[in-house]
Amino acid sequence: MPSISSAAPSWRKMQIPRPLQQLFDQFPLQTYEPNHLPERSHHLTSNDLPTLYVFSTDSDARLGLPSFNPGCLKWQTLLRLANLDFRTLPSTNHASPTGSLPFLLPPRTSPTTAPLPIPASNLLAYAQRQQQQQQQQPKTNSTSSTNLDPDLPPRSQAYLSLVNLSLRNAWLYALYLDPAHTALLQRLYIGPSSSSRGVRAALLYQLRRAAAEQIATGAGGKIVSLAPVTSAEGIDEDAVYRLAGEALDALASLLSESGTGWFFGQERPGVFDAALFSYTHLMMEYMPGEGSGGEGAGAALGRMVRDAGDGELARHRERVLKTAWPGWDGYRR
Amino acid sequence: MVLQLHVWGPAFGLPSIDAECIAAIAYLAQTVSPADYQLIQSSPSAVPTQHLPALYNPSSSTWTSGFSSITTHLLAHPPSPPQKQKQPTTPHPPTTTTTTTQTADSTAYTAFLTAHAAPLLSLSLYVSSANYSTTTRPAYSALLPLPLPWTEPPALRAAHARRAAPLGLSALDTDSVRARERAERDRLAAEGWVTVPEGLQEKKGVGAALSAEQKMRIRLEGVAAGVLDVLGEVEWEGQGLAVRCLAFGYLVLMLVPEVPRPWLREVMEGRYGGLCEFVRGFRGEVFPEGRMLPWVEEGQDVSAVAVGMRFVRGVLGEVPLVGEYWSQWWTARKKREVLASRGAKVGSSGDLLLFLGAGLGLTAMGAGAFFYRGLPPFGEAVQVWRKPVVSLSSFGAAGAMFSGALYGID
Numbered sequence: 001m002p003s004i005s006s007a008a009p010s011w012r013k014m015q016i017p018r019p020l021q022q023l024f025d026q027f028p029l030q031t032y033e034p035n036h037l038p039e040r041s042h043h044l045t046s047n048d049l050p051t052l053y054v055f056s057t058d059s060d061a062r063l064g065l066p067s068f069n070p071g072c073l074k075w076q077t078l079l080r081l082a083n084l085d086f087r088t089l090p091s092t093n094h095a096s097p098t099g100s101l102p103f104l105l106p107p108r109t110s111p112t113t114a115p116l117p118i119p120a121s122n123l124l125a126y127a128q129r130q131q132q133q134q135q136q137q138p139k140t141n142s143t144s145s146t147n148l149d150p151d152l153p154p155r156s157q158a159y160l161s162l163v164n165l166s167l168r169n170a171w172l173y174a175l176y177l178d179p180a181h182t183a184l185l186q187r188l189y190i191g192p193s194s195s196s197r198g199v200r201a202a203l204l205y206q207l208r209r210a211a212a213e214q215i216a217t218g219a220g221g222k223i224v225s226l227a228p229v230t231s232a233e234g235i236d237e238d239a240v241y242r243l244a245g246e247a248l249d250a251l252a253s254l255l256s257e258s259g260t261g262w263f264f265g266q267e268r269p270g271v272f273d274a275a276l277f278s279y280t281h282l283m284m285e286y287m288p289g290e291g292s293g294g295e296g297a298g299a300a301l302g303r304m305v306r307d308a309g310d311g312e313l314a315r316h317r318e319r320v321l322k323t324a325w326p327g328w329d330g331y332r333r
Numbered sequence: 334m335v336l337q338l339h340v341w342g343p344a345f346g347l348p349s350i351d352a353e354c355i356a357a358i359a360y361l362a363q364t365v366s367p368a369d370y371q372l373i374q375s376s377p378s379a380v381p382t383q384h385l386p387a388l389y390n391p392s393s394s395t396w397t398s399g400f401s402s403i404t405t406h407l408l409a410h411p412p413s414p415p416q417k418q419k420q421p422t423t424p425h426p427p428t429t430t431t432t433t434t435q436t437a438d439s440t441a442y443t444a445f446l447t448a449h450a451a452p453l454l455s456l457s458l459y460v461s462s463a464n465y466s467t468t469t470r471p472a473y474s475a476l477l478p479l480p481l482p483w484t485e486p487p488a489l490r491a492a493h494a495r496r497a498a499p500l501g502l503s504a505l506d507t508d509s510v511r512a513r514e515r516a517e518r519d520r521l522a523a524e525g526w527v528t529v530p531e532g533l534q535e536k537k538g539v540g541a542a543l544s545a546e547q548k549m550r551i552r553l554e555g556v557a558a559g560v561l562d563v564l565g566e567v568e569w570e571g572q573g574l575a576v577r578c579l580a581f582g583y584l585v586l587m588l589v590p591e592v593p594r595p596w597l598r599e600v601m602e603g604r605y606g607g608l609c610e611f612v613r614g615f616r617g618e619v620f621p622e623g624r625m626l627p628w629v630e631e632g633q634d635v636s637a638v639a640v641g642m643r644f645v646r647g648v649l650g651e652v653p654l655v656g657e658y659w660s661q662w663w664t665a666r667k668k669r670e671v672l673a674s675r676g677a678k679v680g681s682s683g684d685l686l687l688f689l690g691a692g693l694g695l696t697a698m699g700a701g702a703f704f705y706r707g708l709p710p711f712g713e714a715v716q717v718w719r720k721p722v723v724s725l726s727s728f729g730a731a732g733a734m735f736s737g738a739l740y741g742i743d
Contacts, residue, residue, distance in 0.1 A: 154566040155438065158445035165448040217495045219399075220353070220451055222383040224660040225650030226491040233665035234383075239402050247444065250437035257434060 050084075051105045052076060053091035057192070061088045066281060066325070068188050070171060072102040074278035075123050079104075080324040081269050082127045083134075092193065124271065152264050156272060159254055159263075162247040167279040169215045170244030174287060174301050176211035177232040184286060208232070215240065245304050251276060252309025255316055262319075269320060277320040280305045280313050334391040335371050336361070336412055337629075338403075341385055342374035344472035345590040348626055352454060353400040356582030357386040358626065359619050360404060360575060369412050371629040376477060376485055378643040381670045396671045400582075401443060404575040439573040442564075442580065449560045450583040452497045456556070457587065457597040459493035461505040461546060464592040472590075478640045484647030500556055507545050546594040557600045565605045569615075581615045588612055662687075 054061070054072035064080075064087065067073045079086055086104070096103050098119040104126065106115040118126050175181050175188075182204075189207065190200050209230045216222065216229035221236070229235070258265050263272045289300035306314045321328045338361055340354035348358045361370050380387045382398035389396055390410060397406040458469050473486040494506065504510055546553065564584070569577055587597045588609060602609055620626075650660040666684065725732040 154563045155441065157449075157563045158438070158441035161445040161448040162441050165444050217492075219447065220492075220496065222664065223377050223485075223488050223492045224383060224664055225647070225656060226488050227650075227657055227660070228492070228495055229664065230657065231661045231664065233661065233668045236399065236402070239399055242405065243401065243444075246440045250440035253433045253437040254441075257437075 048107045050086045050107055052079065052086050052088050052102055053095060053105065054088050054102045055092075055189070056088060056090040058090055061090045064088055064325075066285075067102075068282065068286070069101065070168070070278040070282055071100070071120065073282065074274050075102050075120055077274040077277055077320065077324050078123070078271060079127055081274060081320075082131055084127060084130050090192075152270075152272065156264055159251065160272060160275060162250060163275050163279060165218060166243040166247035167276075169219060169240050170301060171279055171283065172211045172215055173232075173235065173237065173240045174283075176208050177215075177235065181287065188286075241304075244301070245308075248304055248308035248313060252312040255312050256309055261316070269323060273316070273320055276313075277317055280317045281321070284314065284317060335369055336365065337371050337373055337389040337391070339373045339375040339380050339385060339387045339389065341376065342476040344476065345468075345586075347585060347589060348372075348620060350469075350472055350476065351385060352451065352582035352586050353579070354386045354582070355585060356400050356575075356578040357388070357403055359578040359581055359615075360400075360407075362619055362624075362626065363574060363578075364407065365412050367625075367627045371627050373629050374476070376481065376643075378481075378485065378647060379639075381667045381674075383664065383667055395674050395676075398671075400579055401575070435571070435573060439576040442567065442572065442576045445563060446576075446579050446583055450564070450580075452500055453557060453560050453597070454583055454586055455493035455497040456500060456502060456505065456553075457592065458590065459490045460497050460503065461592075461594055462507040463544065463546070463594050465490060466508075468590055468592045480644040481640060481647070484644055484651070488647070488650075502549060502552060502556065504549065505545050510545075544594065546596055550596065553596050554600055557597060558604070561601065561605050561608065565608055569611045577615065581612060581619075584608055584612045585616060 052072075052075070054067040054076055055069035056065070056067045056072075060066075067076055067088070076088065091101060093100055096119075097117050100120070102120055102123075104118040104123060106118065108115055175185055185204070185207070186200075190203050193203055194200055212230055212232055212235060213228045215235050219240075222229050222234045224234070255261075255263060260267060262269045263276070283301040283305050285302075287301040289303035305317075308314075338357060340358060341349045341351040344350035347355055349355045358372060375385060375387075377383045377385055380396070380398070382396050384398040386400060386403060387396060387398040388403045388406060390406070390412075393410060395406070397403050457464060459465055469490075470482075470486055473489070474482040477485060494503065497503070564580065567580075569580060572580075584601075588601055592598075646663065650656045650663075652659070721727065
């Protein structure tokens with residue numbers, strides 16, 4: 001029985017009544033064993049493969065199938081083209097240290113230090129490093145399939161801006177702002193985030209707002225006030241789709257001029273091919289525009305890709321799929 | 334009928350203050366005879382597209398905005414072709430005999446200029462506080478009728494800052510950096526933290542004496558080189574007319590304006606002599622000294638009332654909470670106007686419903702207020718207060734004592 005008066009610190013104005021003190025001396029009545037980590041946490045955190053976190057569904061990610069987000073798909077394709085082993089896990093922007101997907105978590109090398117995640121901006125350097133390591137090990141006879149650091153001419157920058165400006169704007173407009181694709185948007189981004197009706201509505205509103213802001217800012221659109229344009233009304237839909245069509249035609253003629261089947265006369269697909277593929281694949285996969293003629297221009301991004309340069313870009317997409325996802329035909333929807 | 338090109342007015346000795354407007358003027362000046370188009374000095378709040386340059390084609394009565402949309406529109410609807418055959422002096426007809434490679438390159442460089450040259454220019458003329466306050470804002474003040482310089486240039490600057498934001502050099506905006514620091518100091522003072530007086534603070538080093546541009550000079554040069562390296566490699570003479578006009582529009586604004594922090598011009602003159610030569614050559618060819626552009630004074634259209642309305646709309650857009658909905662509604666309304674001009678089928682606006690709803694709501698509120706004021710006050714209709722009779726008995730025990738003491742009566 002501890003003595004109460006002597007142990008009581010000075011700040012305690014009132015002594016605890018003895019019966020209460022006795023009662024609380026009994027605590028804790030019982031200490032439980034700590035819970036085990038969930039089964040999946042072992043599989044998710046201790047793996048000797050690096051993990052690429054992308055927007056995807058559970059089943060697609062397990063099979064390593066293409067992500068449905070262009071930014072993620074670009075890097076996923078590039079890593080696959082580089083023949084690097086990695087696995088994908090579905091995730092959201094909230095999980096990313098930079099606030100945006102994708103990021104890569106290298107395998108844990110020691111039990112005490114956690115590996116630093118690699119954001120998308122450093123993924124190219126990481127892939128190059130990994131490739132050099134692979135080439136230094138003579139026992140791996142897997143021929144590295146892609147040249148990650150080719151000397152592209154300066155005009156490749158100009159063509160890259162076609163992908164990053166015109167195609168991106170068209171994709172953003174079609175997926176987020178075109179009412180014809182609301183169901184697709186719900187299925188890809190909103191459904192997995194929450195089951196609550198209110199949260200979904202708020203999320204939809206936020207996504208649309210952000211997409212409109214992105215398009216208007218990038219293209220130097222309307223200036224109505226200090227705040228950016230935040231609705232589809234502020235965007236010239238016809239111009240967005242027309243620019244995308246012109247961009248696809250230009251890219252198709254560039255590709256046919258190259259002659260090797262990959263851009264800029266390269267023998268192997270590289271960063272540029274991955275960047276273009278990330279949009280053409282998604283446009284053809286999710287907005288095929290087949291059959292339905294009356295759905296408006298938004299539904300026809302896939303058709304625009306198919307028609308560009310007599311199907312040049314569609315064939316390019318097939319080639320990338322065959323190189324990066326050799327078993328793709330088995331998973332085709 | 335003559336085409337009407339609405340553009341930002343002239344500044345820095347150039348036909349316009351905005352790159353795309355310069356490009357559009359240059360394009361029209363080379364493809365259309367001066368009798369067939371008019372230049373109208375305007376601002377985004379005055380045209381239904383809310384974006385300049387905007388082309389109004391009276392023969393089809395359509396509005397088109399944005400440089401690439403305008404060139405596409407002009408290719409599809411060539412202005413009065415028979416007249417052009419009569420005038421073989423029109424310098425360059427739109428080149429139709431271009432190879433596919435050239436078309437592809439033109440498309441690519443147009444996108445590149447929009448995606449990369451525009452943010453660079455925004456950084457130099459709008460984000461940089463020194464350049465904005467010394468050069469750009471006075472130029473806009475000279476262009477706009479009086480109350481508008483209070484609303485439109487700040488909105489433009491905000492838009493350009495958003496455009497340049499991905500470059501990550503917003504520290505050039507020393508105004509906002511200083512405002513942030515001041516807000517932080519005020520916050521600390523308000524929360525009662527003891528702050529070190531200005532005089533006792535750590536001595537500032539060389540960094541304090543440098544301007545933001547000087548501190549970030551290396552990064553700025555890197556950003557500029559990333560854009561200009563690509564543009565410097567291009568054989569501009571062999572490119573299509575439209576993309577040459579657009580490149581001229583952006584490059585001439587990097588080169589010509591007299592700004593207090595001329596890092597962009599220094600980079601261009603120092604390392605990209607070919608680009609400077611292209612700009613000078615193009616300028617000498619298209620806008621020689623004595624060339625008169627077909628400007629139209631639209632004094633009769635710009636009444637004080639119209640300017641006032643534009644100002645009020647600009648102010649309304651900045652009202653917190655309401656402003657955003659207001660500008661959304663206004664943008665939607667203007668978009669319907671533009672779509673209707675193109676002959677597109679436009680769904681009913683719902684404005685009537687909105688006004689009806691708002692009117693009904695206000696009427697209901699008014700009627701409610703009127704009814705409430707007409708109600709009698711709650712409780713008894715008439716409250717009567719009677720003055721109590723003062724007698725000694727109303728003082729209780731003391732009164733009783735006194736009354737007994739005085740009169741001897743219980």
